[in-house]
Amino acid sequence: MTQPVVVIENLVKRYKELVALDHLNLQINEGEIFGLLGPNGSGKTTAISCVLALLNFDKGSVKVFGKEIQPDSYDIKKNIGVVLQNVAVFRELTVYENIDYFCGLYIKDKRLRKQYVNEAVEFVGLGEYVKFYPKKLSGGLLRRLNIACGIAHKPKLIILDEPTVAVDPQSRNRILEGIEDLNAQGATVIYTSHYMEEVEQVCSRIAIIDKGRKIAEGTKEELKKMIKTDEKIHIEVVGLSETQLSQLRQLPHVYRADYAANELTVYCNGGKHNIVHILKYLQENEVSFGRVYTQLPTLNDVFLEITGKELRD
Amino acid sequence: MFFHSFYYNVKCQLRTKELVFWNLFFPIILGTLFVSTFGGNMQKEEIFFTIDVAYVAEDGGEEGFVELLNGLQEGEDQLLSVKTCGMDEAEDLLGKQEIRGIFINGKDGIRLLVKEEGITESILKTILNQYQKTQSMIGKVMRERPEKLGDVIAGLGEEISFVTEEKYTEASMDAMTGYFYALIAMNCLYGCFAGVTCAVSIKADVTSLAVRRNIASTNRFVVMAADLISSVLFQFCYTMVSVVYLKYVQKVDFGNKMPYLFIVVAVGSFIGVATGFFIGSVGKARAGTKIGLALSVTMTECFLSGLMIGNLYHVIQSVCPILNKINPAALIVDALYSLDIYSDFRRFWGNMEIMGLMSFLLIAAGYLTVRRERYASI
Structure with a gap:
């Protein structure tokens, strides 16, 4: 039986009058590619930020790998990799240095880190660009660098928050294939997007959220059975x-x-x-x-x- | 993890063109402009201006000192303008800043009373010191080698008239260096740019990079400490390059106080980075806005320390001295001035202590702001 990797129970987050998360309940199991689908502003990123212990919340609990996650839960965090919606890299560092820097925040051993960085470079297909600075990269390549920075340390849980926004079709396909590869290598993936085609393509289970509430959950087949249209x-x-x-x-x-x-x-x-x-x-x-x-x-x-x-x- | 972050922060600093320009090249360009604008003429003008003093003769005073004062009032390069009067009148004139010092000649010897501290007061001290040394020397020669008295007296006039060559502290007397002191202060305080970057790089509600660093499995304090220490080190190096350039290429005379300049630049860089870190830590404004704010604060501090108007520091010292005690730029300038004026380092170390304490408080306040564990919004 697969173990739950992330359990969100009754999560409520308010921004003054706005309820960003309204008693949200989710369970993501080991080995899944879990899709979090919803329009812009539905609360996907807020939910992810709560899972990462970045945001405080008004009510509920978030458990990752069976433990309540706190900002100083470094033993949990070392197993999490995050690909942010915004590209977050140092413009003063090259592609290789950026990946090495972020990998180094998780992996102390230099030799192991070098191996991981090279594998991440290979994985995202940036081998030709390792000495390039981010400003020399196209939007698609930048996104790939962003992904490499998030996954180089080989985390067990990978959270991808809208990783394909403003990406050309070629890079998008590569990213989606990469997500499936990461999952095949054993990582549990949480994938947030407002692109339903992507979610349909890669996710084994999907939760649809709107206005901070989960409105449906299941496999894509199960979801489609919920509606009248055949x-x-x-x-x-x-x-x-x-x-x-x-x-x-x-x-x-x-x-x-x-x-x-x-x-x-x-x-x-x-x-x-x-x-x-x-x-x-x-x-x-x-x-x-x-x-x-x-x-x-x-x-x-x-x-x-x-x-x-x-x-x- | 510390050295990993330190190493990459050093790389980032080296490759941030804006930082290199404003912290390294801009002060060098400004210093070069100062030298080319003021040239060597200012030195002469500043040294041979006439200093207004009062002379108060009490009972039992020495007559030889009056002759010295008369001598210094004569000639083309008149150094002193002496008004002989009573103590009350002299104190009144000093209070109104119409004179810069009072020589009091009494039975206990000659004393100098000044209201402020600066190059002018230093010259007056030098005159008195020289006279007392000479008097002492003549007395000693008369007691021990009376046959040499003629030779000593023959050389006396020459030595006394050459007041500016014998300095109280072996330090520079060039008034132009005041501008360079303010320039050094500005250079140190430009560490605020790196300080702001340190703060916003750890505030997840301001930059995406900070989000990535916050979710990593490295303690935030370690990353922050690595950033701050490397930033201070960098600022120190940048400023020392400017100082060395000014001293050895532009031949600006900083006297023999290079070791103390090292200390001032180190502490000054620390407070510069600390100021930026504090500004960067407070509020959710964008990084660019915070850098703009830090620049405004720094330039105001430098302006008040005399970077643009040479004697503004002294004006503030007489009107609102507390301002100079909390202005890091003024503290740096004052520390450097104190090396010119005093033979001991009490004032110098006092200024260093104030700056160190302020830096600590700024960093502590900044850390208390950024250390919060979760954010209300991102």
Whole structure:
């Protein structure tokens, strides 16, 4: 049975009148890639800051590796690696020196540190850039350096707070692959993001938070089962009348249909051959249509259905 | 962990162009401008200005001293302007700063009464000291080698008229050095930039770097101590480079007080870094804002110590002396002046003690601010 690495119980954090974390409960188990998904300002970073004993909180408890974490819990902290949302490196130090400096805050042994630093450089693919100063690196390479600084000491728990913000697709893919590699090497990963595609891609379990509250938790399959939508059908349609739209909503398994900018979106729950029924109706009513495609529900749909708003609002 | 942080902080300091410019090159450029602006003329002008003094003759005084004073009032390079009067009038003139000293010639010998301490007062002391030495020498020769008395008297006038060559403390009498003392003070206090950086690098509510350092498994105090010590060391080195440049390249005369300059620069660098650390520790303003504030504080201190207006230090000393006692720049300048004026080092060490205590208090106050374990917001 896997052990819980992080346990957050009933956590409340207020900034004056604003409730940033509202009785948040989370449990992250050993070996997981745990996704913390939520829009900007939902409380993801605040929750992470509490886990790291950076922020004080009003109520609740945070346990890491079975112990209540305190600012001077150095025995716990040595097993935690953090990749911050903002790039936090010394602009006066080279890529290698930056990684060595931060690794040196955890690892005393010089030889071991050298080995770890070289492995981190290799891991993030910055071998060609070890003598570069940060200002000479592109945004994507800077993010990779930021990651290397956070994971070089081989922590058992890695917390990545929006590591792919403002990163090009190539670097983003590399980062996501890296996270899976780190997990394969035995690290438990907490991954916060507002990019649902990334979370869907890498996370084994996901918690969706909004306004400081956990609104759903589970695997991506479990989350998708929580909502009505099984299938979304998009059809390019010209000149659909309100009457026709109403009639479409009456078709079997259709529980919602929207029409805007010449695109018809039909939401179905369950049933088979829904697309056939819809296209048949359009043909019989002489409605001309073009491109047709179907889409399985996404985490955005989950968020939309639970909160009534888009994840990226 | 300490040496690891120390090593990398030294590297960062060496590579921070702004620090290198403001702490190393700027003082050198400013010192070079001072030398080229003032040149060698100022030295002559400052030495041969006329000093107003009062002479009070009491019963049983020595007559020879009056002749000396008369001699110093004559010629093109008149050194003294002497007003002979009673004690009450002389004290009144001294109180109004119309004269710089009172020579009192009584049966117990000749005494000098001054109100302030500075180069002018030092010259008056030198005159009196020279006279007393000569008197003593003549008396000794008369008692022990009367046949040599003629030779001694023959050389007497020459020696007495050359007052500025025989210095009370073997220190420089050049008034221009006052500007360089203020420059050294400024250079030391520019340690505030590194001090601010030390503080904000550990405040997780100000910089992301501090967040990363706070979540590491190294004690925050160790990292902070490494940063502070390396910053003081760096500031000391930067300032000493400026001092050595001024002394050996620009030939600024700092007298024979180089070992004491080392001490002043070390303690001055300490208080400079401590001031910056305190400013950086308080509040959540951005690092740039804090550096701006630290610069404003430092430049105000330097202005009050006479960096821009040479005698401002003396004006403050007469109007509000306590200000000079809490102004690190003024304390540095005063410590260096004290080496010119006094033969003992009581005042010098007193200033060093005040600066040391202030540095300790600033760092302690800063540490109490940054040591808090968790933040309310980040």
